Structures are given as C-alpha cells and as structure tokens.
Amino acid sequence: MTIKDLETKLGFTCLQCEYEEGAIEGAYTSDLLSDVMANAPSNSVLITIQAHKNTVAVSTLADVKVILLCNKRIPEDDMLEAGRKEGVAIFQTEKNQFEASCLIGSILNEK
Amino acid sequence: MKVRADLHNHSCLSPCGDLSMSPRFLAETARSRGIEMIALSDHNSARNLPAMKEVCAGLNLALIYGIEVTSLEEAHILCLFETLDEAMDMGKLIYLNLPDIKNDPKRFDQVWVDADENIDGNVGKWLGSGVNLSLDSLFIEVKQRNGLFIPAHIDRAMMSIPSQLGFLPPMDYDALESTRLPVPASAGPLPEGVPLIQNSDAHYPQNIAQRSTVYEMEAPGFQGLKTALKNRAIYP
Numbered sequence: 001m002t003i004k005d006l007e008t009k010l011g012f013t014c015l016q017c018e019y020e021e022g023a024i025e026g027a028y029t030s031d032l033l034s035d036v037m038a039n040a041p042s043n044s045v046l047i048t049i050q051a052h053k054n055t056v057a058v059s060t061l062a063d064v065k066v067i068l069l070c071n072k073r074i075p076e077d078d079m080l081e082a083g084r085k086e087g088v089a090i091f092q093t094e095k096n097q098f099e100a101s102c103l104i105g106s107i108l109n110e111k
Numbered sequence: 112m113k114v115r116a117d118l119h120n121h122s123c124l125s126p127c128g129d130l131s132m133s134p135r136f137l138a139e140t141a142r143s144r145g146i147e148m149i150a151l152s153d154h155n156s157a158r159n160l161p162a163m164k165e166v167c168a169g170l171n172l173a174l175i176y177g178i179e180v181t182s183l184e185e186a187h188i189l190c191l192f193e194t195l196d197e198a199m200d201m202g203k204l205i206y207l208n209l210p211d212i213k214n215d216p217k218r219f220d221q222v223w224v225d226a227d228e229n230i231d232g233n234v235g236k237w238l239g240s241g242v243n244l245s246l247d248s249l250f251i252e253v254k255q256r257n258g259l260f261i262p263a264h265i266d267r268a269m270m271s272i273p274s275q276l277g278f279l280p281p282m283d284y285d286a287l288e289s290t291r292l293p294v295p296a297s298a299g300p301l302p303e304g305v306p307l308i309q310n311s312d313a314h315y316p317q318n319i320a321q322r323s324t325v326y327e328m329e330a331p332g333f334q335g336l337k338t339a340l341k342n343r344a345i346y347p
Contacts (some may be wrong), residue, residue: 034241
C-alpha cells in the first residue's frame with residue numbers, strides 16, 4: 001500500500017498533503033500516545049482520533065508516516081501546520097477506528 | 112489582600128516550551144504584567160525550579176513549586192508544592208516512572224538553566240510521555256508530599272481528564288483549571304464545591320500572564336493559596 005492509496009483506493013480525505021509518497025508497511029490503532037510511542041511499527045499509518053499536534057510529535061519520534069483521523073475528527077490548525085513541517089501526512093474519514101482499520105487491513109499488503 | 116496568581120507556566124525545560132523561556136525571562140515578564148504569585152510547572156520535571164527560586168527571590172514574586180504531570184491516562188495534572196525539596200522529590204519519582212524513550216535534542220529542547228540563563232544540562236528521557244502512574248497513584252504521591260492536585264485545562268479536547276476519561280471521576284481535587292469560564296459542557300458535570308481557576312499555561316513569551324486568577328490571601332504563598340482554595344476565596 002502507498003500513502004496515496006488512502007485517498008485513491010479507500011476514499012479518505014487528505015487534509016495535510018505535503019508528504020513524500022511512498023510505501024506503507026504497517027498500521028497501528030491507538031489513542032494513547034505513550035502506547036503509540038512504544039508499539040507503533042515504523043513506516044506505518046496511525047489510526048486514531050487524537051486530532052492535535054502532539055500526535056504529530058509522537059509520529060515523528062515513532063516513525064509513523066501518516067495519521068488517519070477517524071470519526072471525522074477535525075484537527076486543530078497547529079496540527080496541520082506541524083504535519084506540514086514534519087512531512088507527516090494527515091487524512092480524515094467519517095469511519096470509526098474499527099471500520100478504518102479493517103479497510104486498511106484489506107489493502108495493506110497490496111502492491 | 113488580593114493576590115493575582117498564575118499557577119501554570121512552562122519554561123525552556125518543557126519540550127514544547129520556547130527556548131527563550133528561561134526562569135529569569137518568565138519571572139521578570141510575568142511580574143511586569145502584574146502577576147504577584149507564580150508557579151513554574153514544566154512537563155514531568157522540576158529541574159528548572161532551583162533557578163526559578165533564585166530569580167523570584169530577587170523580584171518580590173511569590174513562587175509555588177510545580178510540575179505538570181502527564182498521568183498514565185495521558186491527562187495533565189498540575190501538582191503544586193510548598194517547598195523545593197518536595198517538588199524535586201516528586202520530580203525524581205516522575206522521572207523514574209517515565210518510559211525510557213530518549214529525547215532527540217534536535218527536535219525538542221529540554222534544557223535546565225541557572226538563574227543567569229546558562230544551560231546546565233539536558234534531560235535525557237522525552238518529557239512529553241505519559242508517566243507510569245495512574246491518576247489515583249499520582250494523587251497519593253502528591254498528597255504524601257503535602258501538595259495540591261489540580262487537573263489542568265479541563266475544558267480542552269486533549270490531555271485533560273474529561274478528554275481522556277469522558278468524565279471527571281470523584282476525587283478530592285484541590286481545584287479545577289479551565290482555560291475558559293464558565294466551563295463548557297464538554298467537561299461534563301463538575302464536582303460540587305471545587306474552586307475553578309484560570310492560568311496562562313504559557314509556553315511562549317506572548318502567552319505569559321494571558322490568564323490568571325485573583326485570590327484573597329493574608330499573604331502571598333503556598334499556605335495562602337491552600338486556604339484560599341479551601342475557602343473558595345477567589346475573585347470572579
């Protein structure tokens with residue numbers, strides 16, 4: 001799966017699109033940032049509802065490449081700015097984390 | 112007497128705090144903007160409190176020793192202490208319970224300084240993490256050190272007890288901090304009789320003293336604050 005597939009194959013909305021396109025090798029679903037730090041695989045998409053800039057900070061430390069905000073959570077302005085600065089893509093979906101995880105799971109290993 | 116206090120501030124030690132926010136800069140700026148009693152409350156660390164103590168002594172600015180702890184649930188709690196020793200002891204406990212995630216100094220400054228703004232050191236673990244202490248455990252540790260336990264920014268959609276738990280569990284809070292008054296409905300039902308206070312939560316120079324609360328105290332200081340909160344002697 002690539003980052004762009006989140007938009008083209010799954011129809012998620014891109015909110016912060018200044019990122020380097022590339023393959024995504026894993027996914028992690030969590031809202032506790034300490035847990036993300038400890039357990040998220042590198043080069044992954046984080047499926048969360050934590051729509052604030054701390055999520056971007058943790059993503060850079062944990063090598064998460066994309067943040068998917070579920071339940072149509074609206075990010076604070078400084079989150080998008082932080083994402084732009086760090087090159088972390090931010091997407092949004094009205095789906096909940098379970099639904100989003102299942103969808104990503106179905107295409108994660110597609111080339 | 113009326114005392115204007117700002118009990119929530121960050122210095123260059125906090126990973127999200129601006130590097131220009133030395134204790135000296137923070138204290139002098141707060142004083143010049145009308146603050147008479149201040150707490151320095153860096154994330155998960157008390158390392159800049161010694162410098163803050165030295166600076167405030169020379170400025171006629173009453174100091175409360177604070178740490179803004181991120182609980183296991185990732186809620187922010189203002190832990191305020193009467194003495195430097197109690198706060199530093201709490202700081203040691205917090206550091207022991209922080210996960211072993213190394214900070215990248217290129218991304219986040221976590222420096223502690225002396226009163227003259229010389230950098231004395233750099234904190235190794237990332238201070239932005241949640242600490243391995245639940246709200247209940249944290250409460251016990253704060254009370255063992257005679258401190259005040261004040262949930263931070265309960266009206267915020269992130270890193271607050273209501274955002275993390277969905278409600279405010281019944282606990283013996285000394286006060287509740289909100290960025291806005293009246294507290295919006297998002298914080299849920301508020302426990303009766305707990306005073307509501309506002310503070311700046313300053314991370315950057317322009318935010319210093321942006322919010323504060325005026326208390327009625329016999330004299331500015333920790334005991335005065337404790338009594339004012341107990342009696343809800345707060346000016347609207």
